[in-house]
Amino acid sequence: MPLTVKTLVTAKEHNKFKVSSYEAPALGAYDILIKMKACGLCHSDMMYHEKLPENIVLGHEPVGIVEQLGSEVTKFQKGELVGFAFLKKSCLDCSQCNSGNDFVCPKRVTFPRGNNNGFADAAVVDSRFAYKIPKGLSAKDAAPLMCAGVTVFSSLVQSGVTPIGRVAIVGIGGLGHLALQFARAWGCHVTAISTSPDKKDEALSFGAHEYISSRDFGDFGTREEDKFDVIFNTVSAVLDWDKYLGFLKPNGKFMLIGVPDAAVEIKHTLRVIFEQLAFVGTFQAGRLLTQQMLEFAARHNIKPMIEEFPFSVEGAEAAFERCESNKMRYRGVLVFDD
Numbered sequence: 001m002p003l004t005v006k007t008l009v010t011a012k013e014h015n016k017f018k019v020s021s022y023e024a025p026a027l028g029a030y031d032i033l034i035k036m037k038a039c040g041l042c043h044s045d046m047m048y049h050e051k052l053p054e055n056i057v058l059g060h061e062p063v064g065i066v067e068q069l070g071s072e073v074t075k076f077q078k079g080e081l082v083g084f085a086f087l088k089k090s091c092l093d094c095s096q097c098n099s100g101n102d103f104v105c106p107k108r109v110t111f112p113r114g115n116n117n118g119f120a121d122a123a124v125v126d127s128r129f130a131y132k133i134p135k136g137l138s139a140k141d142a143a144p145l146m147c148a149g150v151t152v153f154s155s156l157v158q159s160g161v162t163p164i165g166r167v168a169i170v171g172i173g174g175l176g177h178l179a180l181q182f183a184r185a186w187g188c189h190v191t192a193i194s195t196s197p198d199k200k201d202e203a204l205s206f207g208a209h210e211y212i213s214s215r216d217f218g219d220f221g222t223r224e225e226d227k228f229d230v231i232f233n234t235v236s237a238v239l240d241w242d243k244y245l246g247f248l249k250p251n252g253k254f255m256l257i258g259v260p261d262a263a264v265e266i267k268h269t270l271r272v273i274f275e276q277l278a279f280v281g282t283f284q285a286g287r288l289l290t291q292q293m294l295e296f297a298a299r300h301n302i303k304p305m306i307e308e309f310p311f312s313v314e315g316a317e318a319a320f321e322r323c324e325s326n327k328m329r330y331r332g333v334l335v336f337d338d
Contacts, residue, residue, distance in 0.1 A: 003033070007120040008316050010049050010056045015320040017313045020055065022115070024124050032076055032127045033068035034084070036311075037139035039118035040304075041319050041332035042147050043174070043236070044086075048112055049320070059118025059334070060086045060111035061146040063139040073127045081133040083294075084125045085146040086111045086284050092128070102286040119316065121336060131291050134298035144174070144304040144331035145297055147284075152179040152232065153293040154285035155255045156186060159230045163187025166228045168247065169208070171235035172199045175257060177330045178304055179232050180206040185300035191228070202305075221247045234258050242268045250275040255282050304331045311336045 003024040008017045027033060040061030048058060063083040066076050076082060090097050090105035097105050116123045133142045152175055161167055168191045169179045176192070183190045184207025192203035192211045200211040212220060220226055227249045233239065236258040245254060245266065256264075256279065266272065266279070285293070296302070307322070309315035311334045319332040 003122065005120050005122045007057045008311070008313060009119075010052070010054050010058065012054050015046070015049060015317060015324065017119075017316045019313060024122065027068060027070045027124060028126075029070045029072040030127050031070040031124050032066050032073055032082070032130060034062070034064040034082060034123050034125060034130070035067045036062055036064040036118065036121050036123065036336050037081070038063050038143040038336065039311075039334045040143040040147065040306075041323060041334065043323070044111075044147070046320060046323060052112070056112055057115045057117040057119050058112060059120070061143045061148070061333075062118030062123065063133060063143045063146065064122075064336075067122070070127065076127055076130070076132065081139060081142070082130045083133055083142055083146045084123075084130045085150065085290060087286065088114060088129055089126055090129075100286050100288045103284050119311075119334065121311070129287060131287075131294055134295055136298040136301070137294070137303070140306060140308065140333045140335055141303045142294070143333050144178070144306065145294060145302075146290075148175050148178055148304065148331060149182075149297060149302075150285045150290050150293045151175060151257060151283065152234070153182050153296065154289055155179075155232055155257050155282040156182055157285075157289060158280070158282050159232070159253050159255050161186070161188060161230045161253075165189070165230060166249075167191070168193050168212075168228045168231045170194075170214070170231060170233040170239070170244070171258065172196065172203050172206075173234065173326075174304075174328065174330045175234035177202070177206050178302070179234055179257075180208050181300075181302045182296070183207065183232070184209075185296070185302060217243070224249075228252060230255060232257060236261060238262045241266050242271075245272065245277055245279070248275070248277055251277070253278040253280055255280050257282055305329055306331050306333045308333055308335045310334070
């Protein structure tokens with residue numbers, strides 16, 4: 001008997017939604033049917049609402065229970081808690097896929113294509129691109145890790161920083177508060193940098209060893225002991241790029257996670273050359289690193305600070321409004337009725 005999936009789809013109006021539905025496809029050999037328990041809200045969802053036509057199912061941080069299995073599925077069992085994420089498919093046979101970099105596969109399929117996304121009470125997904133949620137993580141806590149968590153974890157791994165490294169996290173928001181926790185668990189000395197003095201105590205509670213206000217750096221950075229091996233920038237704003245590059249040690253890296261809303265301009269290029277600095281873009285991760293991130297988070301009790309909203313038109317619109325006004329502390333999650 002065909003399954004009707006209830007969804008929240010984008011409406012024409014800014015940050016508005018409406019109820020819709022579709023008939024779930026029959027399961028392919030590697031597919032699973034997931035009954036949704038929670039789905040996180042990401043700034044990318046807001047971007048796609050603004051840029052794409054109406055009737056799009058958003059949500060790429062979904063977590064739910066396996067209800068049905070395709071004939072070739074062996075990695076999951078019915079009743080298990082699983083999540084899926086931004087990457088929905090890849091060719092599984094190119095040099096990128098074979099080296100664990102399937103997220104940059106030239107034939108990859110990513111959110112929101114297919115519309116079988118998280119703002120729905122169920123979804124049929126390829127089990128090879130779904131992830132087992134370890135014990136110790138609830139659905140609502142695991143949901144934001146499927147995008148925000150793997151984004152910062154991937155950047156941490158890609159940076160190559162060691163447990164004895166000094167790192168800075170720029171921005172204490174949806175990404176930054178998780179980056180603080182991952183970096184602290186990694187073993188690094190962690191500095192939080194923010195424009196918001198009222199976030200100092202929270203930053204320290206998330207794992208920062210120290211807090212610096214970017215409104216007044218004073219003489220910070222003039223001493224060698226101040227400097228960082230890696231700076232992780234999680235804010236979507238234009239920074240004084242040269243100032244921040246000046247906070248790096250020789251061979252240091254600036255990891256660009258947040259998307260600036262204007263061009264990046266670096267004036268002191270000789271410093272970049274002579275000190276062998278790296279300015280690196282980073283975004284998401286492939287399947288192996290996503291599962292490793294979940295296991296690392298469970299092992300170190302890394303969880304997002306969340307605000308819960310019901311899976312309804314009113315709930316989604318309230319979450320979007322709170323996120324757009326920068327009042328969210330720090331990730332919004334749509335929670336589904338049992």
